[in-house]
Amino acid sequence: MDQSRAPYFQALLDYVDAGVIPFHTPGHKQGIGMDRAFREFVGDNIASIDLTPMPGIDDLLQPKESILEAQRLAAEAYGADRTHFLINGSTSGNQCMLMAALDPGDKVAVPRNSHKSLLGSLVMSGARPIYMQPEVDEALHMDHTVTPATVERTLDEHSDIRAVYIVSPTYYGVAADLDRIFEIVHARGKLVLVDEAWGPHFHFHPDLPRSATAAGADLCVNSTHKMLSSFSQSSMLHQIGERVRIDRLDAVLKLFLSTSPNLPMVASLDVARRQMAMQGEALLSDTIALAQRTRALINEIPGVYCFGEELVGRAGVFDFDPTKVTITVKDLGYTGYEASAILRGRYNVQVELADLFNVVALFTIGTTQAAADRLVFGVKELAREDRPVDIFSPSGVLERRLKTGTYKLPKIPPLRMPPREAFLAATEPVRFKSSQGRICAEVITPYPPGIPVIAPGEEITAEIIDYLDLELRAGVHMQGPFDPQLKRIRVVK
Ligand SMILES: Cc1ncc(COP(=O)(O)O)c(C=O)c1O
Structure with a gap:
């Protein structure tokens, strides 16, 4: 096939060129009825191809x-x-x-x-x-x-x-x-x-x-x-x-x-x-090279670690994508959440993901050398700064647990009911900290990465309560629970 063609994009352009009078959705009618400030910002072109399926548009x-x-x-x-x-x-x-x-x-x-x-x-x-x-x-x-x-x-x-x-x-x-x-x-x-x-x-x-x-x-x-x-x-x-x-x-x-x-x-x-x-290999070669250079520079900064090929061969690591730049900040004494907030607040750099120990910067075909330089600068400054005292844990509990290694990812809790049955069951809210032994009816997910810590149908264990408490103290954004503070949780009645 001719990979230089973009037949669907072309069909939209042909419709615009034909100057068809639109009596169809969307209601903004190729931008004419759109809020002026929004239209001026996004531009006429995008509005003109925001159409609907009809003859000529598959x-x-x-x-x-x-x-x-x-x-x-x-x-x-x-x-x-x-x-x-x-x-x-x-x-x-x-x-x-x-x-x-x-x-x-x-x-x-x-x-x-x-x-x-x-x-x-x-x-x-x-x-x-x-x-x-x-x-x-x-x-x-x-x-x-x-x-x-x-x-x-x-x-x-x-x-x-x-x-x-x-x-x-x-x-x-x-x-x-x-x-x-x-x-x-x-x-x-x-x-x-x-x-x-x-x-x-x-x-x-x-x-x-x-x-x-x-x-x-x-x-x-x-x-x-x-x-x-x-x-x-x-x-x-x-x-x-x-x-x-x-x-x-x-x-x-x-x-x-x-x-x-x-x-x-x-x-x-x-x-x-x-x-x-048409250009994938060439574009991606540049992206991979930029990510690898950046990884090497970040690995020169004392106290931070950016894993690479050396991980391959560890259990569960068959291969790895170098365009994902994972920066482990735990030895600086920061959580990933803190590091992410500092990188954004002080250096205007926004990473894709933060978790307890890491931040992840995505390198794609849209990442520039200037952006990569700024990331390295931000991480260097982060590593130089004095660690703010207890900004994430007034009681120091989190810090102590990080030091003593009692922060482990929880084990898979027992599945007591199929997720569909638990999700659709009659439920009741209970105090989260007293919910041990109940069957969870919600999906509770630190986001990103969007991986549930507890899911519908699973038994809420003491370990899960303890781990979620730790994540909340560390400042995670929790997606899913009906109570965003997770003071209460919905369980199967
Ligand atoms: C592994 C994985 N699968 C699926 C999704 C959902 O993808 P989307 O955001 O395109 O709906 C995500 C989103 O982060 C993901 O990380």
């Missing part, structure tokens, strides 16, 4: 013309058999994967460090999770991926599992041994579904981890908007082979995607694919 839910061609071009570029454009991020990709591949009650093996959208997908599909423990890195205070051995053991213990769901790479750019895992799963006639939200660029550079499509995933989802250049919320779902029924996947997409997709967003997927197909 329908995302029933693609026959330009979207069909754009999706085929994307499939070819990614080495997939079929690709679908998505408009509610990889969140909808996860939902559609589970809805298409599984029937209610089916067992699916999932890593416990999956993104919260997996929980939503379990609630929607009625599939039952068999949680797999990812490898825990105590030194960096993060979960890596699940190993082939863990997948094999899980399948041995539960021979009726229908699909294995893998998250690779992690938020920190650590990738799993996909080839070996797929071999194990496919040899037993099961499905592999991959959340590759953080790896839409992998397929376009030989120095990046192997992509899920290259390894032969039955279905995999990419957040094109996260690491490539499309607009926020635009993602892709790739399919290889026909182990997942094509008609079922089509039916799910037609039912769950909006009937009013944002067309600039869809067009941005078309051009992001063109950009990667």
